Amino acid sequence: MEIAIGVVVGAILAIAGFILGRSSGRSVGLSEGPLAGSPETDDHAALEDRSSSRESELNTVLVEAIGRVSAFLKTNVRKPLIEAGEAAGADELRERIEHALGALSDIDFFLEEPSMSRSGQSLVSLVENVAQEFSGDQDVRLRMQLASSPVRAVVSGPVMMDVLYLILHNASRFGGDSTIDIAVQAIDGRSLILVRDHGPGFSDEALQRAFDPFYSTSAEGLGLGLPHARSLIEQMGGQIELRNVSDGGAEVEVSFPSS
The missing domain is CATH 1.20.58 (Methane Monooxygenase Hydroxylase; Chain G, domain 1)
Structure with a gap:
């Protein structure tokens, strides 16, 4: 107690x-x-x-x-x-x-205040490690499209894995489907990780408030997953964006300057 x-x-x-x-x-x-x-x-x-x-x-x-x-x-x-x-x-x-x-x-x-000791990391390797852990914890199927060429960024490996786990957990909980797509790619000097579910997508209110601490459409959730992920990503010099996909589902994009 x-x-x-x-x-x-x-x-x-x-x-x-x-x-x-x-x-x-x-x-x-x-x-x-x-x-x-x-x-x-x-x-x-x-x-x-x-x-x-x-x-x-x-x-x-x-x-x-x-x-x-x-x-x-x-x-x-x-x-x-x-x-x-x-x-x-x-x-x-x-x-x-x-x-x-x-x-x-x-x-x-x-x-907790995690250590932000950063170094050049392979985002493909980080995604593979988190995907293996998440699949063991959750009853969900992960479909991965990983770039064959190196996709790297200067991040904290452990913190980045926490961020990815939070995003995958959010997609699993609200996606309404047992499949999550993950893509890792490098475009125009930036290293990207895309996480997409196949549920109803974000409501207009959720798109506006998803990063507000303690906002959640679930009565049982804390509403801290995405706000915490955003804070950690920005501390590492990255960006996170939310959007709905035209043919259904929600997508989270995390990007960093390529290293």
Whole structure:
């Protein structure tokens, strides 16, 4: 229980720090407003209204984030443990405990600050390694189109593998199909990884909010996978784009300058 409380408190503090940090400094200089009747009065009032609106927005986002974490813990930690009946055997109890601990580890994963030590890496090799791991964990078929010539970028290998796993997990969960396509190619001086599912694609709202922390169309999800992936990719000097494919499905494109 102490571990769970610690992880939750850490998550909430991280949420608050992230949200409030983005708005820091916006109200600097507003405490001493212009003299009444001066030409700057209207501008000052407008800035105060904007600041108030921003604070309201931040509060709304923070409440949403706390609610998302609470729902995740209720579904993935509290429920599996409570539903273990008195007749549950050792194997069932072990499975339920491992599920609950896994959920706490998921939250802890998003709070970690990974090492960003970068070097030239083969994206083909990284994709192959992650595909093998993901296929062993998930009941999904991966179809890969890998370039025969080298496709390289300066990235952190372990971090890039985490990013790819998050993207594949998102495609598997929301793709509505048991097949995911992965392509690795080099175009116009950039190294690309394309991940495509064969589901309904992104809704208009999802395309706008997919990178918002704690946004998810699933009641049980944390909504941190794609935002976390984007943050890590950008820290490594890359870009991530989302789109719907004309003949169905959603596609995620990750790109880096070729090395």
